[in-house]
Amino acid sequence: MKPIVLRNVTKRFEDVVAVNNISFEVEEGELFGLLGPNGAGKTTTIRMICGLLEPTSGTIRIFGFLQPRDRMKVSRFIGYMPQHFSLYEDLTVYENILFYASLYRVPYSVRRRRIEELLDRFLLTEFRDKLAGQLSGGTKRRLALATALVHNPPLVILDEPTSGVDPHLRYLFWKFFEELRDEGTTLLITTHYMDEAEFCERLAVMRLGRIIAMGTPREIKKMALRGELLKVTVKSLGFPEEALLGLRNVRAFRLLERNGDQLTLALLVDDAEKDLVPVLKELEKRGIQVISISPIYVSLEDAFLSLTGGLD
Ligand SMILES: Nc1ncnc2c1ncn2[C@@H]1O[C@H](COP(=O)(O)OP(=O)(O)OP(=O)(O)O)[C@@H](O)[C@H]1O
Numbered sequence: 009m010k011p012i013v014l015r016n017v018t019k020r021f022e023d024v025v026a027v028n029n030i031s032f033e034v035e036e037g038e039l040f041g042l043l044g045p046n047g048a049g050k051t052t053t054i055r056m057i058c059g060l061l062e063p064t065s066g067t068i069r070i071f072g073f074l075q076p077r078d079r080m081k082v083s084r085f086i087g088y089m090p091q092h093f094s095l096y097e098d099l100t101v102y103e104n105i106l107f108y109a110s111l112y113r114v115p116y117s118v119r120r121r122r123i124e125e126l127l128d129r130f131l132l133t134e135f136r137d138k139l140a141g142q143l144s145g146g147t148k149r150r151l152a153l154a155t156a157l158v159h160n161p162p163l164v165i166l167d168e169p170t171s172g173v174d175p176h177l178r179y180l181f182w183k184f185f186e187e188l189r190d191e192g193t194t195l196l197i198t199t200h201y202m203d204e205a206e207f208c209e210r211l212a213v214m215r216l217g218r219i220i221a222m223g224t225p226r227e228i229k230k231m232a233l234r235g236e237l238l239k240v241t242v243k244s245l246g247f248p249e250e251a252l253l254g255l256r257n258v259r260a261f262r263l264l265e266r267n268g269d270q271l272t273l274a275l276l277v278d279d280a281e282k283d284l285v286p287v288l289k290e291l292e293k294r295g296i297q298v299i300s301i302s303p304i305y306v307s308l309e310d311a312f313l314s315l316t317g318g319l320d
């Protein structure tokens with residue numbers, strides 16, 4: 009049974025359509041990212057997946073169980089870290105984890121060991137007797153993550169786990185997410201950070217309640233740019249427009265830089281890896297002396313901006 013299956017899910021809040029007819033599936037052991045600007049509908053989607061909100065229409069299945077109908081059964085399979093987390097500020101770090109351990113019915117025989125393990129893993133041991141309300145933002149995040157994982161859930165859902173977290177801790181979190189994934193846990197993570205989204209195996213990009221793109225980071229970039237880019241440096245006294253026109257595999261080209269008799273061009277192709285050698289050969293056949301040719305790395309950020317309308 010797949011960890012997450014959404015079919016034509018819509019959520020309306022009076023006159024706001026927060027989620028508009030979305031469908032996607034998350035496979036077992038996948039690290040899946042939900043990306044989108046503020047108000048795109050990410051948190052609403054996640055809350056429906058967790059069974060905390062009922063869809064206006066459509067169906068959500070978690071490991072085959074229907075949400076929210078089966079939410080009592082489903083809750084033990086899900087570890088959820090909300091965007092605005094739910095720590096008990098008057099309880100200590102240890103007590104917070106203990107509280108969630110009892111909520112999720114972690115057996116007494118393993119509770120202590122499990123809590124120690126989490127304290128250790130999230131560098132919380134030195135804060136164990138401190139009240140949650142007195143912790144710094146980053147430490148609170150670590151604690152929130154520990155509480156979400158206390159019952160060792162096979163599906164972990166994290167709503168912006170790294171927002172407001174310093175770069176060092178972000179790195180630790182992602183290392184940890186990848187470790188979890190390698191252990192076979194399925195993860196659904198929302199983020200605003202593009203460099204993080206690059207770590208996801210697949211992404212769904214949301215905007216105004218809809219999914220506007222879905223696929224691997226590479227597929228999404230390709231879709232946004234309608235192709236991939238090659239950087240070619242050639243030796244030429246003038247712009248070799250004639251020779252570039254009608255090149256097979258090349259859909260568009262642009263001059264990036266001129267440096268003496270060396271020109272650097274960007275060529276838009278279908279597939280940067282597959283088209284590299286044919287384009288090189290074709291250029292040489294047309295008498296253009298190629299000095300270097302390589303794929304251009306486009307950041308997901310640029311692709312995302314062009315998809316979500318941040319740029320033209
Ligand atoms: N309980 C609610 N009542 C009314 N409208 C709501 C409610 N919850 C969310 N919305 C609206 O639904 C839309 C989607 O909100 P949501 O919180 O899901 O977006 P998001 O992608 O998580 O945004 P962010 O990146 O800011 O967290 C927004 O227009 C929001 O105002």
Ligand SMILES: [Mg+2]
Pocket residue numbers: 050051052091167
């Ligand atoms: Mg949100």
